[in-house]
Amino acid sequence: MKARFRQFGFILALIMTSIGSAFAQTSIHFQVSFSEPQAHYAEIQMDISGMDQEYIDIKMPVWTPGSYLVREYARHVESVEAFDQEGTAMDVKKTSKNTWRVHAKNQDLIRFTYRIYGFEVSVRTNFIDADHAFLSPAATFMYVDGMLDHPAQVSIIPHENWSQVSTGLDAVEGKEFTYHAPDFDILFDSPIEIGNQEIFTFEASGVLHEVAMVNAGDYDEAKLIRDFTVLIDECTRIFGVNPNKRYVFIVHHFRSGGGGLEHLNSTVLGASRSTYQNPRLYTNYLSLVAHEYFHLWFVKRLRPIELGPFDYERENYTTALWIMEGFTSYYDNLIMRRSGFLNERAYMQMLEIDFHAVENRSGNDVQPVALASMDAWIKYYRPDENSANTSVSYYNKGALLAMHMDLKIIAESDGQYSLDDVLREAYQEFYIEKDRGFEEHELESLIERVTGVSVSEIFRMAHTTVDIDYNKYLNLVGYQLTDETAHLNLPDLGLNSSVQNGRVMITSVLRGGSAWDGGLNVRDELIAINGARVEDGGRSDLSTALSRFEVGDRVTVMVNRDGLIRELEVELKRSPLGSFQVSADPNADDQQKRLAEIWLGARN
Numbered sequence: 171m172k173a174r175f176r177q178f179g180f181i182l183a184l185i186m187t188s189i190g191s192a193f194a195q196t197s198i199h200f201q202v203s204f205s206e207p208q209a210h211y212a213e214i215q216m217d218i219s220g221m222d223q224e225y226i227d228i229k230m231p232v233w234t235p236g237s238y239l240v241r242e243y244a245r246h247v248e249s250v251e252a253f254d255q256e257g258t259a260m261d262v263k264k265t266s267k268n269t270w271r272v273h274a275k276n277q278d279l280i281r282f283t284y285r286i287y288g289f290e291v292s293v294r295t296n297f298i299d300a301d302h303a304f305l306s307p308a309a310t311f312m313y314v315d316g317m318l319d320h321p322a323q324v325s326i327i328p329h330e331n332w333s334q335v336s337t338g339l340d341a342v343e344g345k346e347f348t349y350h351a352p353d354f355d356i357l358f359d360s361p362i363e364i365g366n367q368e369i370f371t372f373e374a375s376g377v378l379h380e381v382a383m384v385n386a387g388d389y390d391e392a393k394l395i396r397d398f399t400v401l402i403d404e405c406t407r408i409f410g411v412n413p414n415k416r417y418v419f420i421v422h423h424f425r426s427g428g429g430g431l432e433h434l435n436s437t438v439l440g441a442s443r444s445t446y447q448n449p450r451l452y453t454n455y456l457s458l459v460a461h462e463y464f465h466l467w468f469v470k471r472l473r474p475i476e477l478g479p480f481d482y483e484r485e486n487y488t489t490a491l492w493i494m495e496g497f498t499s500y501y502d503n504l505i506m507r508r509s510g511f512l513n514e515r516a517y518m519q520m521l522e523i524d525f526h527a528v529e530n531r532s533g534n535d536v537q538p539v540a541l542a543s544m545d546a547w548i549k550y551y552r553p554d555e556n557s558a559n560t561s562v563s564y565y566n567k568g569a570l571l572a573m574h575m576d577l578k579i580i581a582e583s584d585g586q587y588s589l590d591d592v593l594r595e596a597y598q599e600f601y602i603e604k605d606r607g608f609e610e611h612e613l614e615s616l617i618e619r620v621t622g623v624s625v626s627e628i629f630r631m632a633h634t635t636v637d638i639d640y641n642k643y644l645n646l647v648g649y650q651l652t653d654e655t656a657h658l659n660l661p662d663l664g665l666n667s668s669v670q671n672g673r674v675m676i677t678s679v680l681r682g683g684s685a686w687d688g689g690l691n692v693r694d695e696l697i698a699i700n701g702a703r704v705e706d707g708g709r710s711d712l713s714t715a716l717s718r719f720e721v722g723d724r725v726t727v728m729v730n731r732d733g734l735i736r737e738l739e740v741e742l743k744r745s746p747l748g749s750f751q752v753s754a755d756p757n758a759d760d761q762q763k764r765l766a767e768i769w770l771g772a773r774n
Contacts (some may be wrong), residue, residue: 195220198320200311203327204364208300216282223274228282229316230268231482234308235359236431236469237294239551240485240495243309244268246296248285255279268483269315273417275451275515282509286310291424292437293431301363302332302384304422304438307525308358308482310511318354318479325349328364336363336382336438338418354477359470363420374399375406381419387443387605400509401460408501408590409467409597417466419459430458456511457520461502467565469494472597475607490610490634491543496568497589499524500576508771518649518752525640525651525750527566532559532681539567540632555692559681571628574643577769579623580645585768586595587621588628595620647766654749661721662745663712667696676729680746688727688740695730 201215218226230244250270251259254277261273275281288296288309297304301682313322326335326347339349339360351357370384372395379398383389398419406412418436427440439458445451476488503520506512512520530535542550542564548559576589596616600608608616615627629640640651664683667676674696679685696704699715718723721744728737755762 185494196320198314198317198322200322200324201327202305202310202324203296204303204329204332207298207303207329209367210287211305211570212288212296212298212305213312214284214285214286214312216284216338218280218282218314219278220272221280221314222276222278223767224276225271226475226521227265227481228270228312229315230312231254231308231358232268233482234306234431235478235480236433236465237551238485238491241295241309242267242730246309247582248287249285249286250343251283253281253283254279259430270312273571282312284312291422291427291440291469293422293429293440299333300365302367303329305362305364305505306383307362309358310362311354312480313354320483321353322351322357322364323348324351324357324363326364332365334363334365334367334369335339335380336367336369336418336420336643337379338416338433346474356434358482359435361420361436362430367420368396372399374402375412377402377412377414378416380416381421383421383423385423385443386421387423387441387444387446390643397456398459399513400511401456402463404505404509405463405466408505410594411472413586414465414466415573423563428454428458428478430462432462433470434470435466437462437465453506453511453516457502458508459500460505464498464501464505466654467601468498468593469599471601472593473607477607479596485547485548487544489540489543489633491546492539492564492568492571493613494609495565496539496570497572497593499569500567500572504770512564514754514770521752522750524566524569525564527550529571529750530747531562533561533772534567535635536681537561538635539564539571542567555678567768570640571632573586574631575617575625575628575636576645577646578625578628579621580765580769582623583621585765587623588768592617592620601688628696644752646762647769648755648762649752649766650755652751652753654751655745655747658745659721660713660745661716661719661723661742662747663690663716663727663740663742663745665690667712669706671673673730674706682745684740684743687743689738690727690729690740691731695732697735698728700725729769 197219199217203213205213216264232240232242244267251260252272254260260280263271264583265271272280272282273363286296288298295304296306297308304613318402322341323342328335328347335347336359337349339351341348342348351360355548363382365384366476367387369380370391371378371380373379381394390668400450414435416435420436421441422438422440424440426442430437439462440454442451445455449485471678472486474490475493476486503512503517508516537560539562542562545561548555572589596608596613599616614625617625618625644651661685663685664680665676665685666678667674676690676692676694676696679690679692698704702715704715705711719742721742723742726737727740728735
């Protein structure tokens with residue numbers, strides 16, 4: 171997004187820079203208030219002055235950066251009205267799903283008002299209730315067509331029971347709860363939390379950090395500051411510079427929760443209230459912090475050329491999410507290892523999760539990970555019962571490809587270079603010097619130019635479904651991948667199930683498995699196998715039910731399909747699922763061990 175806002179010099183206040191003769195003295199000011207937060211509503215007032223147009227089109231974004239799904243935020247907009255400076259109503263006509271045309275008749279001031287409903291718990295959608303309001307800006311603020319480059323001010327009027335506002339936007343001096351956005355890219359990338367959140371601050375890597383804890387659990391502030399600082403310092407070390415003066419963490423706490431969304435100088439995180447007292451949850455939480463903070467450089471600044479400036483009305487396609495999210499997913503746990511939060515075995519277990527997620531998913535043989543990136547808009551955020559058979563995650567597989575690339579660079583440069591050096595140079599070249607995003611082939615060329623190592627085979631892997639020889643790369647640093655079930659010949663139905671209202675229901679059927687070939691369907695109630703009742707539908711229960719059979723045996727499966735009892739004959743196939751383990755090769759030589767130390771870079 172830097173490419174858009176760097177082109178303009180803006181003056182703070184309501185007298186704005188010319189972006190064309192029609193908009194020479196235009197100012198845009200939002201006011202947000204909450205008369206009925208308990209009903210999940212906010213009121214938005216958008217004052218536009220200096221337009222001098224016969225009509226203007228005002229639009230609501232349909233998606234938010236970092237979450238690649240058209241969410242149709244306009245569906246939560248209601249009570250749209252417009253008035254002139256005398257308070258006289260103007261004619262407003264909706265011309266598309268997210269566009270309202272105001273017949274301004276050359277009036278100097280247009281007051282455009284609307285209400286938004288927000289009651290969806292996520293890091294990318296609005297949530298408003300009696301306790302607080304979280305505003306995802308793309309779901310909240312509209313823009314004048316053709317004026318995304320224009321500055322805007324936002325004034326928040328908290329509900330009478332609220333006292334705090336947290337946001338990465340710069341505060342306007344002398345105006346309480348009033349903020350300035352140099353353009354709408356910045357505005358849409360700056361979430362806002364309003365309520366009574368607990369706030370603490372600290373400095374790390376020369377940057378002031380603010381943490382807003384919403385409905386927080388029993389956390390230790392001093393410990394969080396220490397642990398956050400270690401992660402922030404390691405991220406900053408990789409890129410060599412921290413581009414912010416101030417950074418904001420907005421952390422929402424729930425009975426159970428998770429997920430995060432990166433922003434230019436802030437992030438929104440979800441966490442369980444029990445996170446801070448549970449070692450496993452806390453480790454995962456810190457990994458999420460590392461992931462979203464890493465995005466500060468990698469996605470928000472160093473990015474594919476397609477990912478900014480954005481078109482907020484339609485999909486913005488890229489094949490490179492396997493790089494942006496995959497590399498970040500690789501680095502979040504590597505940063506945890508380097509920072510001392512994961513020992514060697516714990517780090518290898520994190521890698522094993524990626525191997526399981528990729529190799530035990532039939533879609534890995536169907537969809538190249540680069541295509542998974544392109545299809546994110548229609549597949550990743552809209553999974554169904556067949557998704558595992560048709561798609562692969564650009565997070566997990568991208569992380570494995572990043573690992574391969576890192577190991578290859580380290581080994582073939584004899585430890586002189588690593589993926590760290592690539593990212594640091596790419597940040598400098600594309601973001602700082604060229605002030606633009608990169609194309610995939612440009613990143614590939616930069617890697618080879620910086621390190622002297624060819625990574626073309628790994629880029630090709632991203633665009634094909636070819637089987638990957640993982641040990642080819644792990645062996646370079648004295649590690650190996652093994653499948654602990656490779657020697658087993660266990661029969662398997664090739665399905666997943668769950669108990670719903672006391673009934674064992676098939677929830678997915680694995681491509682090419684026994685159930686797939688035998689005609690078992692999702693939403694079938696699984697009743698019995700060869701006359702023996704299926705009790706709870708769990709994998710151990712099914713394994714027990716099948717333990718008296720062998721691969722190749724034919725069994726009769728009784729199901730209830732939409733109220734009709736059916737018996738299907740199914741030939742049992744070998745379980746296709748692997749159980750993967752990454753471990754040090756006991757025969758590794760000193761050179762491999764030395765390269766492994768460079769790879770893991772641990773402090774303890």
